[in-house]
Amino acid sequence: MSGLSERQLALAKRWIKRQFPTLVTGVLFIVLWEVIARVIGNNRIVADIGYTVSSLQAQADTIVVRVSETFSSVIVAFILAVVLGVLLGMVVAEIYTLRQMTMPLIIFAYAVPHPVLAPMFIIWFLVGGSFTLFTFTGPSAYIFPAMTAADAQIAIGINGVSTFGAWVGFFPVFISTITGMNELEERYQHLGTVLGATRWQMVKYFRFWRALPNIASSIKSTVQLSIVGVIVAEFIASSSGIGYQIILAWKTGDLGYMFGVVLVIMLVSYTFFQLAVWTVKYVTPPGSTT
Amino acid sequence: MIGSAVRKLGDGITGGRFSIDDDRLTRWTLSGLGLVLLIAFWEAVTTVLSLNPKYFPGPMGVVNELIRIWPAIVAALPNTLSAALVGYLLALALSIVVAIPLVASDRILNALMPFIIGTNTVPRIAMTPLVIYWVSFYSVSMLYLANYVMAVWVAFFPMLIAAIDGFRSIDEDTENMLEVYGATTWQEFKYVRFKNGLPFIFDGMKIGFVLAMIGAVVGEFVSGTFGIGSQAASAIGRTSIARAFAIVLVLGLISTGVVLIVYLIESKMIFWRESSIMGDE
Amino acid sequence: MNNKIEQQSRTGDAESVDHTISFDSVDKVYGADAIAEESVVALQDIDLDVERGEFVSVVGPSGCGKTTLLHMAAGILDATDGSVQINGVDVQSPQHERKEVGLVFQHPVALDWRTVRKNIMLPVQILKENGAINEDMSYYEDRADELLSLVGLEGFGDAYPNELSGGMQQRVTISQSLIYNPSVLLMDEPFGSLDAMTKDELNLELLRIWRETEKTILFITHDLDEAVFLSDRVVVLSPRPGEVADVIDIDLDRPRGEDTRGSTRFVELSAELHQHFKSLQ
Numbered sequence: 082m083s084g085l086s087e088r089q090l091a092l093a094k095r096w097i098k099r100q101f102p103t104l105v106t107g108v109l110f111i112v113l114w115e116v117i118a119r120v121i122g123n124n125r126i127v128a129d130i131g132y133t134v135s136s137l138q139a140q141a142d143t144i145v146v147r148v149s150e151t152f153s154s155v156i157v158a159f160i161l162a163v164v165l166g167v168l169l170g171m172v173v174a175e176i177y178t179l180r181q182m183t184m185p186l187i188i189f190a191y192a193v194p195h196p197v198l199a200p201m202f203i204i205w206f207l208v209g210g211s212f213t214l215f216t217f218t219g220p221s222a223y224i225f226p227a228m229t230a231a232d233a234q235i236a237i238g239i240n241g242v243s244t245f246g247a248w249v250g251f252f253p254v255f256i257s258t259i260t261g262m263n264e265l266e267e268r269y270q271h272l273g274t275v276l277g278a279t280r281w282q283m284v285k286y287f288r289f290w291r292a293l294p295n296i297a298s299s300i301k302s303t304v305q306l307s308i309v310g311v312i313v314a315e316f317i318a319s320s321s322g323i324g325y326q327i328i329l330a331w332k333t334g335d336l337g338y339m340f341g342v343v344l345v346i347m348l349v350s351y352t353f354f355q356l357a358v359w360t361v362k363y364v365t366p367p368g369s370t371t
Numbered sequence: 372m373i374g375s376a377v378r379k380l381g382d383g384i385t386g387g388r389f390s391i392d393d394d395r396l397t398r399w400t401l402s403g404l405g406l407v408l409l410i411a412f413w414e415a416v417t418t419v420l421s422l423n424p425k426y427f428p429g430p431m432g433v434v435n436e437l438i439r440i441w442p443a444i445v446a447a448l449p450n451t452l453s454a455a456l457v458g459y460l461l462a463l464a465l466s467i468v469v470a471i472p473l474v475a476s477d478r479i480l481n482a483l484m485p486f487i488i489g490t491n492t493v494p495r496i497a498m499t500p501l502v503i504y505w506v507s508f509y510s511v512s513m514l515y516l517a518n519y520v521m522a523v524w525v526a527f528f529p530m531l532i533a534a535i536d537g538f539r540s541i542d543e544d545t546e547n548m549l550e551v552y553g554a555t556t557w558q559e560f561k562y563v564r565f566k567n568g569l570p571f572i573f574d575g576m577k578i579g580f581v582l583a584m585i586g587a588v589v590g591e592f593v594s595g596t597f598g599i600g601s602q603a604a605s606a607i608g609r610t611s612i613a614r615a616f617a618i619v620l621v622l623g624l625i626s627t628g629v630v631l632i633v634y635l636i637e638s639k640m641i642f643w644r645e646s647s648i649m650g651d652e
Numbered sequence: 653m654n655n656k657i658e659q660q661s662r663t664g665d666a667e668s669v670d671h672t673i674s675f676d677s678v679d680k681v682y683g684a685d686a687i688a689e690e691s692v693v694a695l696q697d698i699d700l701d702v703e704r705g706e707f708v709s710v711v712g713p714s715g716c717g718k719t720t721l722l723h724m725a726a727g728i729l730d731a732t733d734g735s736v737q738i739n740g741v742d743v744q745s746p747q748h749e750r751k752e753v754g755l756v757f758q759h760p761v762a763l764d765w766r767t768v769r770k771n772i773m774l775p776v777q778i779l780k781e782n783g784a785i786n787e788d789m790s791y792y793e794d795r796a797d798e799l800l801s802l803v804g805l806e807g808f809g810d811a812y813p814n815e816l817s818g819g820m821q822q823r824v825t826i827s828q829s830l831i832y833n834p835s836v837l838l839m840d841e842p843f844g845s846l847d848a849m850t851k852d853e854l855n856l857e858l859l860r861i862w863r864e865t866e867k868t869i870l871f872i873t874h875d876l877d878e879a880v881f882l883s884d885r886v887v888v889l890s891p892r893p894g895e896v897a898d899v900i901d902i903d904l905d906r907p908r909g910e911d912t913r914g915s916t917r918f919v920e921l922s923a924e925l926h927q928h929f930k931s932l933q
Contacts, residue, residue, distance in 0.1 A: 102482035110486075126508060182405025192630060193623040194584035197603045201615045204607055254431050268757045272828075274728045276778045277750040285776065290765050309494045312495060316499070317592050317604055324497065328593065331500035339501055347493040351501050354492050 101174025128337040133344070136337030142225045144326070144342065148349055149219040149235050151322040154351070155215075157237060158307040166251050166303070167296060170258025174292075175284060180259070185359055187255075195249045196313050202248065202319040203241035211240030242314040242322065249310030250303040257299035261292025297361045304357045308350050410561045428613035437504040437617035443602060444621060448517060451587050451598035452625070458522020459583035462530055463576060467524070470534035474564065475556045480535070487535075491528040495587055498524065518590035518598065525586035529573040537571025538564045580629045584622070654926045671737070672836060672868040673702035673725055678734035680720055680894075693893035698734070700887060702870055705833075707862060709871045709879035709885045711925070712723045713932060717894030718872045722838050725870060726755045738836055751784050754829030756839040760821035761828065762813035769809040772796045779832055792831060799827040802861060812848060819850035823857075830865070839871045843878070855881060859908060876925045880904075881913060886925060890932045898928050 111130075118129035128136070135146065172178045213236045222233035265288050274282050315324030323346055330339035379391055402525035410430050424432050430438055437444075443501070473480045506517040541563055591600030599618060604613040680695040684850045695717045702708045710718050723729045727743040727750075741748045762771045779785045800806050803823040811832050813821050822842060829837060843851040855878060862869060873879050879886045881901050890897040904917055912918055 097397060099481075102478060103485050106486065108484045121479050124507065130591050178401060181401035182408070184411065185406060187626055192581060192626040193619055193628060194581055194588055196585055196588040196600065197615070197619050197622050199592075200603050200607045201612055201619070204610050204612055204615065205426065207607075208610065224576050234457055237478050268759060268761050269729050269763075270725070271726070271755065271757070272761050272775075273778075274752065275726050275753060276775050277784060277916065278778045279782065282778050282781065286778065287763070290763060305494070309496055313589055313592075316589065317607065322924055327497060327500045331593075334504075336504070339504065343498055343637045346497045348874045350493045351489060 095314075102274065115238040125336060128340040132337040133340045135343070136335060137341035140193065140338065142228055144323070144345060145224060146219060146228075146233060146235075147323040147326050149233075151315065151324060152353065153235050153237050154240075154243040154246060154311045154315075154322065155307050157239065157243040157309055158250055159304060161239075161244070161247035162250035162307055163187045163300070164216035164252055165247070166254035167258050170292070171262065171289065172283065174259045174262035174288070175257075175280070191252050191256075195240050195245075195310065198248065199229050199241075199245050199314050199317055203314065206239075206241035206244070213238035241317070241318055242311055245314040246307045246310035249313075253299040253302035253306065254296055257295040258292050261295030262288040262307065264295075265291045294365075297365060300357060300361055301354070304354050305350075312346070376581055389395060398540070424613070426612050426617060432613050433616045433620065435614035435618065436611070437647075440614060440617060444599070444618070447599050447602050450596070450619070451518070451591065451600055454515065454518035454587040454590070455522050455580070455583045458519050458586060459580050461519075462523045462526035462579060462582065462583065463572075465527055466530035466534045466575070467572065469531055470538055470568075471560065473536040474536060484535075485530065485552065487531060491532060495525055495528065495575045496521075496585070499589050499593050505589065514594055515596040516596070517594055518587040518596065518600075521586035521590040522583040523586070526579045526582040527643055530572075530579045531581065533575030534568060536577075537568025540571075541567050547588075570637075573633065576633050576637075577630050580633070581626055584626060661933060669929070671701040672704045672706070672739060673870055674735075674737040674740075675700040675721070675724075676737070678724065678731045678736055680717070680724065680729065681732045696895050698892040698894070698896060702868055705866050706885070707869045707871065707883045708885045708887060709873060709883040709888070710889060711873060711876055711879050711929070712889030712894070712897075713790075713921075713929075714874070715730065716889040716891035718889055719840055720894065721870055721889070722755075722870065724837075726753060726838050728755075750921055751779055751832050752834050752836055754832070754834040754837045756826055756829045756837065756842045758841045758844045760813065760818075760825045762821050762824045764789050764813055767810050767812055768805065768816070768824050769796055769800070771813065771824055772799060775828055776832050784908055785832060795831055795833075796827075802830075802864070803827050805859065812845075819846050819849075819854060822846065822854065824889050826861075827920050828863070833865075835867060837867050837869045839869060841872050841874065844874070845886050851875075851878070863907060865889070877913070877922055880918060880921050880925055881908060888925070888928050897932060900925060900928070 082231040114127070115130050118124070118127040118132075121127050124132050133280055173183065184207075216234050216236045218230045219233040219235040222228050222230045262284075263309035269285075269291075270286050273287060278286065311322070316328060323342060326342050327339060330336075374518050395603065404489075414429045414431065417424070417427055417432070422429075428436070432590070439499070502524065503514065506520065507514055510516070523632070528558040538560070545563060549563065588600035588603070592597040592598070592604050595601055595604075599622060603618045605617055606612070675698045675927065678695060679693070681693050683691040698721065698722075700708075710721060712718050720882050724731055725743065726800040727748065728746050732855065736743050737747065738753060743753075756828070762768070763774065766774065773789075773792060775795055776785060776789070783796060787926045797809070800809055803826055805820060805827070808816065808820065816824070826842065843854050845913050846854065859882060871879070871882060880902055886902060887896060888898040889895065889901070900921070902921055903913070904912060904921070
């Protein structure tokens, strides 16, 4: 306990005090869940906590494998979305004519409720074949001694699921890149003119960096949407991934498992999201306007 | 969002050194030109490369397919649209109603906000099978109700957050003024908070409709109940891209239409602030 | 002061003197190609010469075209009529050397995402890439360190602009314009957004830097006392259209310091300037 100054203790106490109502509410929710489950009593409408946990434990290995599959797709989708979003955003932001010509199309594409596009992506890759970039032995092989390396293989690839996830995640970062680059304040333009900066230099030294805070804050949406895209695609396409597990649970009427899987998805998604947010915060220069 | 991008297209790059005259006519012409070029290019590519029309249809192919399945679409649309619209309006009403007590009490807000944000962050769409499961207990014949529920479930949270933001974000001076005059909660809302929240709520409304559509469509994906979503899913079985594309076109037009309507209503109602087509983030 | 006469006697011919900054019958009209009613005459018939090593201020009511004047010298805007020359070369011509001119803005142009030192290096990065300057980067890195001392920012080289006060950020902006050693400094109300004390401090700093570097400075301000304190001459612009209403010689002794402001002559000159100003309104 040495090294914990008085001030740190005071800060910690204050933090706990502030989070207290939230903690209480959280506990209340859990208690409420259990009470409702017990009151209904049949484990057919609301699975009680015990049932949920045991269903999860029974299929723990499957869950870890499937979650790994889903989130590897999410990572691929996310990276694709960010890379394409920033690159295309930069191009469209720079070239006025192009921007005008493609704007209606972009708005239209954004307005389409993305699930209806999922079948297209799935069909294309069913027909064209997917590209597996590399495979690796997932964490499941290390966690569960009974699992063979072969069972725990995870393929990182470009397929219907990951590309659709990329599509859904693409727009926030694409649009924020454009707005960010175009928001460069006048005086920086003037500085560029005085120094005789070329168009490319303006992008490289000023406009791109001006867009970064916008891009960083849109990353949050991109992460969320990539996850949504992947899960929606898994609903209708795959037999792999955790999205399909929910469908399976529903089809077999295993309520405990369904509850469990939903909870797992929510928790893992939230953690994934927080990781992304923290990484962004960590990478941003101190005191920036984000 | 796009709104900021669209709005800034006009005043984006400053300095008075445009080579192209930045006026509305030019912009619209370019947009139209872009559309025409795209369709022409698309048709050219699919024809010249003789791509398999089943997997890579040209625009004509899509239009033909659209005409072919038009009766099916007309039959299916009302189901999905009613689920989306009803869910949307319900979510809208709920978001405002729920936001009021939350904004009124700081304690409750602080306690619940992390959960609201948390629920908004996670993919709520993953609960679709669970919702369908529950609805099937209530009535198997009215399974399509699940789509309504999903529409509300998906659209509600972002709109709730928008409403909360809108009601809360009055500047400090105004807040102080309200306190000095001893305004009750109801008075706060009546005189300040509702009006202040309108722009935020409208922004939420624009994304809300698309979200409700997503909920309804995915509901149909999973449950198979009759509607545009199930039509789209069936395209996989037939591996017909043209069909999928035709459906995309129809839905895209509807969505854009609804957003435009909301935008028009907003610009009529909120005269003290510039409206944007797609809402700001 | 005596510079003009010295230069004239050196070349022996008053006509061929290359003023450092020269405005020759300059007009600036906005919307000149549009319908006549829409055009705005920002500046009219400006004749202004600044000699090497002079410190000249330009003052005038808001909207009189001071910034326009400066931007034309910087090459950001072009003259509708007449020519603007620096070192005898028209600023719009390709022979104009960008590295001879530095522009200091009213608000800091320090980039948030670069440290102070990297911000100071930014102009030379751009200029070097374009071949406008040839020295090694290491030369400029050394200069950057010298500049940090010169402007009083020693030890802050690795800080980010967001961590600095407004006055410090302005010093960074000034350093940015000094790094490539331009012979001409154009300053657009550089201390306008600072509080009175910082402004006074930076005024003294500026005079010190000017003494040590012997640059030619064209300085815009709306603070009449600041103009008197800093300059050799004060140009008064009248608004709508912008024209040179008056040029006042400031014959205060140099070096000027904190006690200058209290001197009788200063008070007289300040009163004179205020008088000219009032007659414009």
